[in-house]
Amino acid sequence: MPLLQQAVALIIIICFLFRAAVQKKKNEISATEFRLWLAFWLLAALAVIFLKRIDQMLQALGFSLSGISFLFYLGVIALFYLVFRLRLSLAKLDRQLTEIARQIALQHKK
Amino acid sequence: MKIACVIPAWNEAKNIAKVIADVRPYVQETIVVDDCSSDDTAALAGAAGAVVLRHPINRGQGAALQTGNDYALAQGAEIIVHFDGDDQFRATEIPAMTAPIADDRADIVFGSRFLGRQTNFPPLKRYLIMPLAKLFNRVFLGIQLSDPQCGFRAFNRRAATATKIMNREWAHNSEIQSNAFRAGLRIMELPVTVVYHRFGLPLSAGFQVIKDLLIHKIIK
Numbered sequence: 001m002p003l004l005q006q007a008v009a010l011i012i013i014i015c016f017l018f019r020a021a022v023q024k025k026k027n028e029i030s031a032t033e034f035r036l037w038l039a040f041w042l043l044a045a046l047a048v049i050f051l052k053r054i055d056q057m058l059q060a061l062g063f064s065l066s067g068i069s070f071l072f073y074l075g076v077i078a079l080f081y082l083v084f085r086l087r088l089s090l091a092k093l094d095r096q097l098t099e100i101a102r103q104i105a106l107q108h109k110k
Numbered sequence: 111m112k113i114a115c116v117i118p119a120w121n122e123a124k125n126i127a128k129v130i131a132d133v134r135p136y137v138q139e140t141i142v143v144d145d146c147s148s149d150d151t152a153a154l155a156g157a158a159g160a161v162v163l164r165h166p167i168n169r170g171q172g173a174a175l176q177t178g179n180d181y182a183l184a185q186g187a188e189i190i191v192h193f194d195g196d197d198q199f200r201a202t203e204i205p206a207m208t209a210p211i212a213d214d215r216a217d218i219v220f221g222s223r224f225l226g227r228q229t230n231f232p233p234l235k236r237y238l239i240m241p242l243a244k245l246f247n248r249v250f251l252g253i254q255l256s257d258p259q260c261g262f263r264a265f266n267r268r269a270a271t272a273t274k275i276m277n278r279e280w281a282h283n284s285e286i287q288s289n290a291f292r293a294g295l296r297i298m299e300l301p302v303t304v305v306y307h308r309f310g311l312p313l314s315a316g317f318q319v320i321k322d323l324l325i326h327k328i329i330k
Contacts, residue, residue, distance in 0.1 A: 087325070088325070088328060088329055091325045091326075091329050092329055094278075095276070095278075095329070097167070097169075098169045098170075098173045098278045101165045101166055101167050101169050101173065102165070102169070102173060102176065102177045102180070104165075104166050105143065105163040105164055105165050105166070105177050106163060106177060106180060106181055106184075108163075108164065109161060109162070109163055109181070
C-alpha cells in the first residue's frame with residue numbers, strides 16, 4: 001500500500017477515534033463500548049502501519065494472498081459474526097415483547 | 111370434565127361467529143385469542159359467547175395459542191382443544207379428539223389430515239410442502255407422525271404444561287410435536303376433516319419455520 005493511501009487510512013481512523021472520544025465525553029456510549037471501539041481502531045491503525053509485516057507473515061505461513069486481502073476477509077468474517085449476534089439479540093427482544101403482549105392479553109380479559 | 115377450546119384468530123370476522131357457534135356445544139369454555147385484528151373479530155367473538163383475550167400487537171398463531179393455553183390452565187380446564195378460527199375444521203370431531211384423553215388413553219391427541227378423512231388439499235401442499243415438512247420433522251426433530259402441521263389437537267393438563275409454545279409464529283406445530291415426544295407423553299393421532307377456503311401457508315413459510323426452530327434452539 002503506497003504511503004499516501006496509508007496516510008489517508010490513518011486519518012480516517014483518527015477521525016473515528018476522535019468521534020468515539022466525543023461520544024464518550026457526551027455520555028452517548030458507555031466506558032466499555034468506548035474501550036471496545038478504541039481497541040478496534042487502534043488494531044486497525046496497527047494493521048495499516050505494519051501492512052508489509054502482515055504480507056511477510058502470510059508469505060511465511062504459505063498463503064498467497066496479500067495483507068490487505070487478508071484484512072478484508074477478516075473484516076467480512078467479523079461482519080458476519082456481528083450480524084449473527086444482532087439477529088440473536090433481536091430474537092431475544094422479540095420473545096420478551098411476545099411475553100409482554102401475552103401478559104397484557106391475560107390481564108385484560110374481555 | 112372441563113373442556114376448553116382455544117381458537118387463535120387474526121382478522122377472522124367473516125368466520126369467527128360461525129366457528130364459535132359450532133364449537134360451543136362440545137366444550138365448556140370457548141377462548142378466542144384475537145391477535146390484534148384490524149377487523150371486528152374480537153367484538154364478534156365476544157357477542158358469540160366466547161371469552162376474548164386480545165394481544166395488543168400482532169404476535170402470531172403460536173403466541174396466541176400459548177396465551178389461550180395459559181388462560182385455560184388457570185381456569186382449571188382438564189382438556190384443552192386447539193381449533194382454527196377460519197372454519198376449516200369440523201367441530202363435530204371434537205368429541206372424538208377428546209375421548210382418548212377423557213378415557214386416560216392419551217395425554218395429547220394430534221389431528222391428522224392424512225389418515226383417510228376427506229380433505230381438499232391443494233396438490234402443491236399435499237405432494238410437496240407436507241412431505242418435505244414431514245421429512246424435516248422426522249430427521250431433525252425425531253417426530254413420527256403422519257401430519258406435520260395440523261392445527262387441530264387436544265391436550266390434558268400435563269401435556270399442555272409440557273409443550274409450552276415458545277415459537278410465536280408457524281414453527282409452533284413442529285415445536286408442540288417435538289416437545290410431546292421429548293416429554294414422553296402418550297401420543298395419539300386421529301383422522302380429521304379439513305376444508306380449505308384458501309391455500310394457507312406458502313412454501314416460503316416452510317423456510318421461515320426452519321429458521322425459527324434453529325434460532326429458538328440457539329437462544330433457548
